[in-house]
Amino acid sequence: MDGQTSLADVWYWIMALLLWLYVFTDGFDLGVGILCLLEKGEARQSVMIETIEGVWHANQTWLVMLGGVLFGAFPLVYGTVLAALYLPAGFLLFALMARGIGIEYRAEVEGSKGFWTKTFGWGSVAVTVAHGILLGAILQGMPFDGLRYLGGMWDWFSPFVILVCATLLCLYPMFAAAWLVLKTEGEVQDAARLWGLRFGSGAVGCLVLLVGCIALDGHLGHLVGRPGQGGLGPLFILLLVVAVLNAALYFRALGKGWERRPLLYCAVMLLFVFLAFGVNLFPLIVPPAVTAASAASPPEMLRIMLYVVGGMLPVVLFYNAYQYRVFRGKAVPENEA
Numbered sequence: 001m002d003g004q005t006s007l008a009d010v011w012y013w014i015m016a017l018l019l020w021l022y023v024f025t026d027g028f029d030l031g032v033g034i035l036c037l038l039e040k041g042e043a044r045q046s047v048m049i050e051t052i053e054g055v056w057h058a059n060q061t062w063l064v065m066l067g068g069v070l071f072g073a074f075p076l077v078y079g080t081v082l083a084a085l086y087l088p089a090g091f092l093l094f095a096l097m098a099r100g101i102g103i104e105y106r107a108e109v110e111g112s113k114g115f116w117t118k119t120f121g122w123g124s125v126a127v128t129v130a131h132g133i134l135l136g137a138i139l140q141g142m143p144f145d146g147l148r149y150l151g152g153m154w155d156w157f158s159p160f161v162i163l164v165c166a167t168l169l170c171l172y173p174m175f176a177a178a179w180l181v182l183k184t185e186g187e188v189q190d191a192a193r194l195w196g197l198r199f200g201s202g203a204v205g206c207l208v209l210l211v212g213c214i215a216l217d218g219h220l221g222h223l224v225g226r227p228g229q230g231g232l233g234p235l236f237i238l239l240l241v242v243a244v245l246n247a248a249l250y251f252r253a254l255g256k257g258w259e260r261r262p263l264l265y266c267a268v269m270l271l272f273v274f275l276a277f278g279v280n281l282f283p284l285i286v287p288p289a290v291t292a293a294s295a296a297s298p299p300e301m302l303r304i305m306l307y308v309v310g311g312m313l314p315v316v317l318f319y320n321a322y323q324y325r326v327f328r329g330k331a332v333p334e335n336e337a
Contacts (some may be wrong), residue, residue: 018199031176033124054327092130099123170202
């Protein structure tokens with residue numbers, strides 16, 4: 001049991017790392033789609049989408065790896081939680097398809113690209129909402145009796161889940177604005193700085209509301225290491241303070257006209273938000289009672305997966321790094337290319 005517990009703990013943090021990589025990289029992809037709905041000029045929309053056309057497929061590899069790890073290392077979570085949340089999970093799949101169709105068809109169509117731009121944009125909104133529902137539903141807790149889900153079809157719907165969705169709808173465009181500041185110039189870059197200030201303020205505001213909700217609701221105490229209690233744990237507060245400081249540096253970098261630092265501060269901010277929740281939730285993988293050890297595969301399977309994933313992870317990292325290197329540089333309007 002000790003071996004399984006320690007291996008399960010390792011996989012808990014591997015999955016957290018993959019989730020962070022996916023949320024950050026696909027976050028700015030999705031954010032670009034959301035920002036395209038705010039930009040009315042088709043030429044500027046084309047520049048914005050061009051910044052992600054070469055890398056968005058690579059970013060999706062983290063979702064594939066995350067699904068594989070969840071299936072292999074934590075089959076209880078994969079088999080029961082996703083089944084309990086089949087409505088938002090199904091919605092996510094359709095939204096991912098709509099988003100992909102929008103960006104791919106837009107590149108091929110002649111004449112006006114408005115319909116496919118909106119398909120890409122609203123598909124990105126839908127994926128973001130689905131992310132918020134799935135994440136919020138798991139974080140707020142799901143009642144299980146062994147392998148049997150005790151809740152109803154709509155029990156995931158709550159004000160907390162709505163607030164998580166709102167947070168992501170601000171956070172992803174915040175990431176996208178930082179990405180566009182790095183990858184564009186001129187009017188698009190100027191617009192991105194303004195979007196970064198607006199959506200960054202919204203993301204920080206939603207995060208503050210989220211923390212306030214957790215502090216006041218004793219049922220959410222497991223998120224801060226205080227099961228059944230209100231208030232916030234000191235470690236949770238410390239990690240969130242560091243995250244907020246990085247958000248402040250993000251705003252400063254936008255104001256100073258720096259190009260690389262806003263995206264870096266976004267990545268570090270998200271890392272400390274993940275640490276705040278991950279450290280306090282550990283060893284819970286599905287609150288309030290399912291731990292990593294209880295949901296994990298047998299030790300032999302976990303060891304085999306360490307060799308398999310340990311071999312694949314450097315390959316995926318190299319593939320992603322290569323994609324970013326190939327498509328480095330600024331995106332420019334077609335008539336200037």
